[in-house]
Amino acid sequence: MEAEMEMEERSKPIAIFMAFGTKGDVYPIANLGHHLAGKHVAYHPVLSPPVLSTDQNHETTTGSGLLELSFSLQKRMVTKEHRRECYSLVQRIFGCGQSLDGDFIVINFFALEGWSLAETFRVRCIVAAPYVVPYSAPSSFERHFKKELPLLYRYLQEATTNKVGWKDVIHWMWPLFTDSWGSWRCDDLNLSPCPFTILSFVNMGFLKYPQAFLHVLQTVIEITSYRFILFTAGFEALDAAVRMIVAEASSCSSQTQLSEDCISLFSSQLFCFTGYFRAIQVAVSKMFGCNSSWGQISGTTAAALHAGIPQVVCPFMLDQFYWAERMFWLGVAPEPLKRDQLLPDKNDDMSIREAANVLSRAINDALSPKVKACAIELAERISLENGVLEAVKTLKEELGCPD
DSSP states (O other): OEEOOOTTOTTSOOEEEEOOSSHHHHHHHHHHHHHHHTTOOEEOOOOOOOOOOTTSOOEEEETTEEEEOOHHHHHHHHHHHHHHHHHHHHHHHHTTSOOOTTOEEEEOTTOTHHHHHHHHTTOEEEEOOSSOOSSOOOTTHHHHHHHHOHHHHHHHHHOOTTSOOHHHIIIIIGGGGSHHHHHHHHHTSOOOSSTTSSOOOOOGGGOSOHHHHHHHHHHHHHHHOOOEEEEOTTOHHHHHHHHHHHHHTTTOTTOEEOSSSEEEETTTTEEEEOSSOOOOHHHHHHHHSOEEEESOOHHHHHHHHHHTOOEEEEOOSTTHHHHHHHHHHHTSSOSOOOHHHHSOSSOSHHHHHHHHHHHHHHHHHHTSHHHHHHHHHHHHHHHTOOHHHHHHHHHHHHHTOOO
């Protein structure tokens, strides 16, 4: 989260750029703010709520001992603290006096808090996103909306192109009409539950059997002789599985501790970077010729596209499904893998062999001349673009700012 902070000169407008998600979600908004405000930018990190897995146990200590919290309660607690922190920061910026006509908040699709906070402090809200929304409203949403809010529904249907209309609601705004957002607006922000009071925008918890996953990669290596680099992203269970394999084969030269964070397994065919290792994936991909991502996110996608590297994608949640289908449609990746095709539900030889066969075929498809050519062609087209400057130009035109 970033803002242009010039509180001593309130003759000048303030802009808040509010973005949550992965690096691929946050960096475009951060770059937009930097190009728009230059050196007059202050950065304020806000902890994004993690993606919780129902397979994880969340416990807390009470007077009677350990009490396991339900998944839904844990999620509510995290969300409440996240929204409280967002409100506190925006209040420090806009709560010190009268807002100016030029004040505004820019948000991405994962920072919908900004819409209600903009209404609270009476400033404009602008939605900026480098891609379309990767999820859709429930099939019954429009029917219930029309029944509950008939006048608003009619207004939105008849709205002109320069106003928020029904297309915006069904495209990205519909979560704001759910009970979770409505109760926060009403109970904490003292706003109407309806977000139209003013009318003027990877978690590894899915990995149940880390050792089975590593054995899938081992089997793929045996089938294809490919080499892999694995980033565990600090997932403790996967880190532990890597070190367990090392311990079990400590007398075998096929496992080597190259550094504190890097371990080579399976005759130096699999390099495991444990912990929060900060490596440049594009450089690694260029070494091996293919980017295989489990739980593809926008930053990983962009890195592979810029490098002209074919991709193998296995989506798990949220926008990962959008990116997986998009890469397949563009011709830079084979058909997305299903989760059970990569991560076996059972840690047995048959399940591991089946998963390894599917992954091997996917990698072979990704390395076909046709897919490699598509990846190189798309990288050349992307290299001619400057998305940030184009977004800055559009934003300035919308706000009436001089060049």
